[in-house]
Amino acid sequence: MAKQCKLRMSIICLLMFVGSSRTAIGEGNAIDWITNEFQPSTLTKAQQQQELQWFIDAAKPYQHLTIRVTSERIATHIYESEVLAKAFSEITGIKVIHEVTGEDDVLHKMSIQNRTKQNLYDAYISDSDLIGTHFRQNYVVPISDFIAGAGKKVTLPTLDLDDFIGLKFTTSPDGKLYQLPDQQFVNLYWYRQDWFQRPELKQLFKNLYGYELGVPQNWQAYEDIAEFFSEKVQVIDGERIYGHMDYAKTHPSLGWRLSDAWLSMAGVGDTGLPNGSPVDEWGIRVEDCRPVGVSTARGGALNSPAAVYAVEKYVDWLKYAPKSAKDLYFSQSLAWAAKGVIAQQIFWYSADIENFTKPGSVIVNHDGTPKWRVAPSPVGKYWQQGMKSGYQDTGAWTFLASTPLERRQAAWLYAQFVVSKTVSLKKLLKSYTPVRLSDLRSAEVTAKAPYLGGLIEFYRSKGRDIWTPTGNNVPDYPGMSVYWWRYLSMVVEGKNSAQQALDEMAEEVDAHLAKIEVSSTGSCSPKLNPRIDKELWLQKTGAPKPLMNLPVRGRTLSYEEAIRVWQ
């Protein structure tokens, strides 16, 4: 005990010493951080030093402040909160408390700050899914306005906005940039390439299904492969394995399982990027930037036959997943594929890639290369060429109008610091959530690519433009996103059919749009279409699409052919 106390006192003394020596903020600390942490970088050390010198000078008026920011608890933000916030404080003298918490908590806090006008945080990192909400309401300060006005003197000359790959996700139809991307992730098809290449399994699959075992191009092939591994193969190397993994607990995360482009993958909406036009992936019909309804009777597609197909397939395929999938929520489900018992997963977020690349893992070869690959997501039978193919999003810096200007300016300095070229490549190599093209093109990322199963190939391709976030059409994302899990959990629980649940949900979403129509006067606010016989809409070209009963044959490609679609 005495020894422990001595050790504890020594650590405290060291911290007290570090604290007293830290009065020498600035250049010396910058050089230390450049040398010891911010390598590699696409900048030379001299350029890094120059960039940090700009931060030191720009921060001088704000050194008395302690800035509070909050973000989701993922590896990227943990690195920022534990390393970059400390570096920023030591280099600039502005203290930063970077909290990490659940994504729902970030949204709640932002919503509470907006409603109560209490300045809880000086900045938030929130998903670009909210762009449709931000540009229709007045509570977010558009970054482009800020840079041109009150933030001009604190905007980094080397910020290089054109270098950000996700800028279009945070830009509204009126051309304003609302948020600055901090990290970017994608949802792709994930599979065990080593199992798919085993000759005996390839032969058995071909015998049973009449085509090659490979990367599924459509949902029928995904279903066949799921059945093949879960019911025909069942055991590999002595372990019970499964052809599908998912999660389905009644929980908020069930919402984004279905609202993050699942309907667009099924083919519910129309062609046209980024989200389908005039009907998008939430089934919202939009005319001249105004949402005019989601129900089929108003020209939307949320309860259309294609949407019913999307939900039914999601629920039906749970029979191929481990039994516990129904009782898991998102974060609980993540470990399963990494445990080495899952053959494929149609809905896989790259933000969790850290768990799939750990040396010594059963899904990593001895040389560190993965036994798995990611590939373009297979699509449903209503999907057509030219439609959105999957989901991608960026967690982005968001500044609320209720934050006092001085605090917003200081927080803006921190936001730019954590995405600056001085630190961004190192951050990317820590967590693989790229935001800068210059980093993606670097030699260091090229060297890392073989260890990431195709993720870098995706980001270096045009795929990064056709995998998109929720988009501009959702006028109240925090308010409307809750309907997804509340209504569709009823289908998982067997309390409602997919058609019943979607009919009720469509009615409630339309009612929500109607409320916004009454309370908002903006040029892009909702304006509901009248209800008419839904058959009239189903007979027209495009979404909502009529029932398609024709059987679809499964189609697969080799990995090399499959990823060619990104090139």
Add this chain to the structure above:
Amino acid sequence: MCGNNWLKVCFALLAFIGFANADDSKVETITLQVLTYDSPPFAYVEQGLQKGMLVELVAELFSRAKVDYQLSFVPLKRALLTVRKSEHYCVTPIERSQEREADYQWISPMLISRYGLYSAEGQRVSLTSLSDAKSLAIGSYLGSGIAEYLIELGYNVELASNGQQNIRKLQYNRIDLMASEIMSARENMDLYQVELGKPELVFYTSIRAMACNIDLEPRLKSHLDSTLIGMYQDGFIAALYLRYGVSVEQ
């Protein structure tokens, strides 16, 4: 007081009182049963009187909303179970988490709390960021949400059976820092006549809500929600926090 034998009689009496008090000015004719638990300085009972910042806030909320309520003190776990099972019941203050989201209707924000790291009296530990405390022993208590938060992030947390014990542990150098909600820390300092001063670092903000039975009438939920927001917007909440020695903002 309301033991098993008397439970039905008590409820009947409460219902009668609610009914007898009902007049045209009331928005709802039902009496909402609001449960809370001992958590000074937010809610506690002293000489038979219910006191605390949350008690005052709840009183103002229901008075403004013109809704009858009955505030009772019940252990937290039991309160959460009761609210899940019983219509017209709510419990506050509760952390609104994804795990709980689907089980209740939520009225928020009831409390905006800041959590800090405190060092022992007369000792200063300089913390630039939370990660500076990674090598230190942080005291918290069993069942505390902030302890869970720190443990999940890989911090070395030593759990006491209650928050007050950590003041003593700090004094005897058995922990390096105490993690505590700021108002609760002040309360405990006064109780033990110890002056730890300001926290070395305020590292987390928590929003606590009122969790109501899932079948709470949506119109009533929305009415209570908007009444609560009004209390923030007209400065009532800010003044209340100041009276308890803290600022609702940073």
